[in-house]
Amino acid sequence: MTSIDVQGVSKTYRVRGAGAINALEDVSFTLSSGQTIGMVGQSGSGKSTVAKILTQMERPTSGQVLLDGRPVPTRGAALRAYRQRLRMVFQDPFSSLNPYHSIRHHIERPLVLSGVVPADEVDAEVHRLLDKVQLDAGAVVDRRPHELSGGQRQRVAIARALAPRPALLVADEPVSMLDVSLRMGVLSLLSDIQAQDGLGVLYITHDLATARYFSDEIIVLNQGRVVEHGSADDVILRPQHPYTRELREASPDPERFFVDSAGGAR
Amino acid sequence: MNEPLLSVRDFSVRYETAAPVDAVRDVSLTVHRGEVLGLAGESGCGKTTLAYGVQRLLKPPAVIPGGSVTWHDADGTDVDLLALSADALRAFRWDKISMVFQGAMSALNPVATVGAQLADVFEVHRPGMSRAERTAAVVELLEIVKVGAARIKSYPHELSGGMRQRIMIAMALALRPQLVVMDEPTTALDVLVQREILREITGLREAFGFSVVFITHDLPLLLEISDRIAIMRAGRIVEIDTAPNIWFRPQHEYTRTLLSSFPRLTAERQVTR
Numbered sequence: 001m002t003s004i005d006v007q008g009v010s011k012t013y014r015v016r017g018a019g020a021i022n023a024l025e026d027v028s029f030t031l032s033s034g035q036t037i038g039m040v041g042q043s044g045s046g047k048s049t050v051a052k053i054l055t056q057m058e059r060p061t062s063g064q065v066l067l068d069g070r071p072v073p074t075r076g077a078a079l080r081a082y083r084q085r086l087r088m089v090f091q092d093p094f095s096s097l098n099p100y101h102s103i104r105h106h107i108e109r110p111l112v113l114s115g116v117v118p119a120d121e122v123d124a125e126v127h128r129l130l131d132k133v134q135l136d137a138g139a140v141v142d143r144r145p146h147e148l149s150g151g152q153r154q155r156v157a158i159a160r161a162l163a164p165r166p167a168l169l170v171a172d173e174p175v176s177m178l179d180v181s182l183r184m185g186v187l188s189l190l191s192d193i194q195a196q197d198g199l200g201v202l203y204i205t206h207d208l209a210t211a212r213y214f215s216d217e218i219i220v221l222n223q224g225r226v227v228e229h230g231s232a233d234d235v236i237l238r239p240q241h242p243y244t245r246e247l248r249e250a251s252p253d254p255e256r257f258f259v260d261s262a263g264g265a266r
Numbered sequence: 267m268n269e270p271l272l273s274v275r276d277f278s279v280r281y282e283t284a285a286p287v288d289a290v291r292d293v294s295l296t297v298h299r300g301e302v303l304g305l306a307g308e309s310g311c312g313k314t315t316l317a318y319g320v321q322r323l324l325k326p327p328a329v330i331p332g333g334s335v336t337w338h339d340a341d342g343t344d345v346d347l348l349a350l351s352a353d354a355l356r357a358f359r360w361d362k363i364s365m366v367f368q369g370a371m372s373a374l375n376p377v378a379t380v381g382a383q384l385a386d387v388f389e390v391h392r393p394g395m396s397r398a399e400r401t402a403a404v405v406e407l408l409e410i411v412k413v414g415a416a417r418i419k420s421y422p423h424e425l426s427g428g429m430r431q432r433i434m435i436a437m438a439l440a441l442r443p444q445l446v447v448m449d450e451p452t453t454a455l456d457v458l459v460q461r462e463i464l465r466e467i468t469g470l471r472e473a474f475g476f477s478v479v480f481i482t483h484d485l486p487l488l489l490e491i492s493d494r495i496a497i498m499r500a501g502r503i504v505e506i507d508t509a510p511n512i513w514f515r516p517q518h519e520y521t522r523t524l525l526s527s528f529p530r531l532t533a534e535r536q537v538t539r
Contacts, residue, residue: 042456043427180483181308184527206456209486213529237532250461252486253531254513 002068002167002200003032004054004086009063011049011224023049024224026063033167036194036201038215038232040208040247046224047204051172054202055088084114084164089190091173093153097145103130104141106160114164129159134189151182158190168200176205187214208251212236220244270338271445271477272297272320272363277333278501279312279319282326289315291501292333297445299340302471302478304492304509306485306524312501313481314368317447321363322347322355337362340444361391364438366431368450373434374422380433381418384408387440407436410473411466428459432466439470447479452487464491486528489513497521 011024024046031037041047052058053065056072056079065072067086073079090096097106107126111117117125130137133155145153154174161169171190175183191214194201205211211218211232218235220228220243228241239245279290289312297303305313318324320335335347339362350358367373375383384404388395395403405415411432413425422430431451438446448467452460468491471478482488488495489509496506497520505518516522 042458179309180485181524181527184529208457209529209531212531247457248531250457251531252484252490254486254489255530255533257490258510258513 001033002085003030004072004168004200005030005066005069006050006054007064007066009050009053009060009065011046011053011058012061022224024053024060027221027224027226028063029219029226029229031168031200031202033200034198035217036191036203036215038211038218039202039204039221040206040211040218041221042206042247044223045221047206047221048172049224050221051088051170051202051204054086054170055083080113084110085166086168086170087161087164087166089154089157089161089169089171089174092177093150093157094145094177096157097153099145102142102144103148103156106145106156107163110160110163116163116165125163129163130156132162132193133159135159149182150178151186154178154186155189158186158193162193162197165197166199168202169194170202170204172204173206174203175210176207183210190214208236208247209253220247269299270296271299273334273336273338274320275334275336277316277320277335278331279315279324279328280331281328289328289501290319293501293503295496295503295506297477297479299444300471300475300477301493302480302491304488304495305479305481305498306483306488306495307498308483308524311498313498314449316498317365317449317479317481320347321359321365321447322350323359357391360387360443361441362443363445363447364441364443366434366438366446366448366451369454374430376422379419379421380413380425381408381420384433384437384440387437391441403440407440410439410470411436426459427455428462431455431459431463435463435466435470439474439476442474443476445477445479447481449481450483451480453482453484460487467491485524486531497524 006027006029009024009027010022013021013023015021027050039047039050049058053060056074067082073082104126107129108122111122111125126141127137130141135152135155140148140152148156174190175186178186187210190201193199203211203215215232217230218232219226220235220241222243228235228239228244235244236248239248273296275294277290277293278288281287281289293316307313315324319330330348337345337347339345381404384407385400388400388403404418408415408417413429413432417425452463455463480488480492489512492509494506494508495512496503497518499520505521512521516525
């Protein structure tokens with residue numbers, strides 16, 4: 001059981017000409033293994049800053065982040081080890097993979113660096129990971145990213161994230177660059193892996209429907225503050241905060257739309 | 267609403283590459299005056315090729331092996347779009363049918379002010395207008411799409427994504443066209459800005475009465491804004507019907523598949539967590 005505690009985290013960026021921008025203000029939540037938390041909010045609400053702070057790409061201006069009760073390391077070997085326990089899947093599978101390297105290289109590197117398997121088992125582990133993300137390992141392992149479709153690339157990015165056997169995964173808009181017809185497949189895969197491996201997943205998105213579908217809890221961010229945090233169904237079906245209601249009203253929802261329009265004129 | 271504006275019959279587009287690709291196959295559909303026709307389908311199904319093809323905006327190796335496209339103008343004349351000369355076609359486009367392109371971020375010229383880009387439309391299509399008349403028309407457009415005349419000298423990078431998309435809409439409306447083709451106009455925007463733009467489009471349609479062909483892969487969105495929806499797959503229209511019929515009574519297996527590929531925001535969950 002691993003959990004990460006974000007306690008009263010604020011992040012202020014100083015921008016020349018614009019003064020101080022409070023990207024996050026007093027954000028607190030706990031993400032534990034075995035659980036998926038959806039984090040929603042519009043562009044600029046601070047979602048990606050949370051991801052950067054969790055992965056220690058940015059340091060909080062105030063507040064702290066604890067892994068199993070201890071402050072997360074900020075440098076050196078301890079930080080590298082931390083980043084193998086908490087991994088990231090990025091939004092854009094077209095830029096998050098290195099065009100010069102084969103798929104094998106992308107999966108091998110984290111395996112070798114983390115040392116989770118002995119050197120003579122690396123190849124078998126690469127194949128196992130590609131199988132796990134439902135790619136035909138034999139067909140893709142020696143290809144380069146440009147030879148794969150967007151959906152396949154995002155599966156490679158997931159396999160790479162899983163390689164060091166992390167306890168926690170931060171997925172920042174993992175399907176927003178993919179065609180709709182592929183999105184559910186990739187999210188279902190993530191959800192299956194989450195359940196099998198007992199991962200803790202922070203699913204960052206502006207899509208309320210998939211956030212509800214795949215999360216246990218939902219956190220709503222607005223202008224760097226947590227305005228609502230509760231079970232996925234409570235937040236989406238019984239939103240308490242006006243901002244959550246606004247997000248919900250703005251999201252396309254044929255169910256509600258056709259019920260409403262049956263009662264009135266379109 | 268049943269007066270036809272654009273009739274497309276048995277229309278095909280083929281890419282004459284080493285292995286020819288039939289991107290659009292025998293498509294027949296009618297866009298009616300004043301309606302919003304949604305065009306849905308996954309990437310590569312041919313929806314953008316169809317929209318570009320009927321306006322003859324495709325370059326070789328694309329060829330149109332067959333079909334007809336007829337424009338029924340508000341003045342009562344019928345125009346065969348596939349037979350128009352290059353000059354006539356140039357005059358026709360944007361004046362009668364305009365487009366809002368995918369990706370407002372990259373569709374605007376980064377080194378020209380939005381005012382200059384809007385004025386371009388009048389310079390090309392309304393050569394008789396004086397500079398002062400053009401400026402007045404640009405100011406009016408900026409007000410219509412609620413960007414405001416104060417932004418006339420702004421460059422695209424100085425505007426938010428939503429504002430840039432409003433500029434694209436202003437450009438499309440400049441000549442008061444009868445049909446506006448919108449190709450994924452809100453895909454890159456977050457839900458709140460998307461909703462704002464959709465409201466804007468609805469208001470402008472009420473004010474100016476143009477028809478819209480709205481292309482997107484976002485079926486839930488399309489169900490809310492369209493009068494009718496055409497579902498495309500592998501170059502063909504597999505189903506075309508009113509939005510409520512597509513939602514409540516989908517006839518084609520693929521339409522059902524497409525509908526089920528979206529999680530429902532407020533319905534009962536199909537999976538339990």
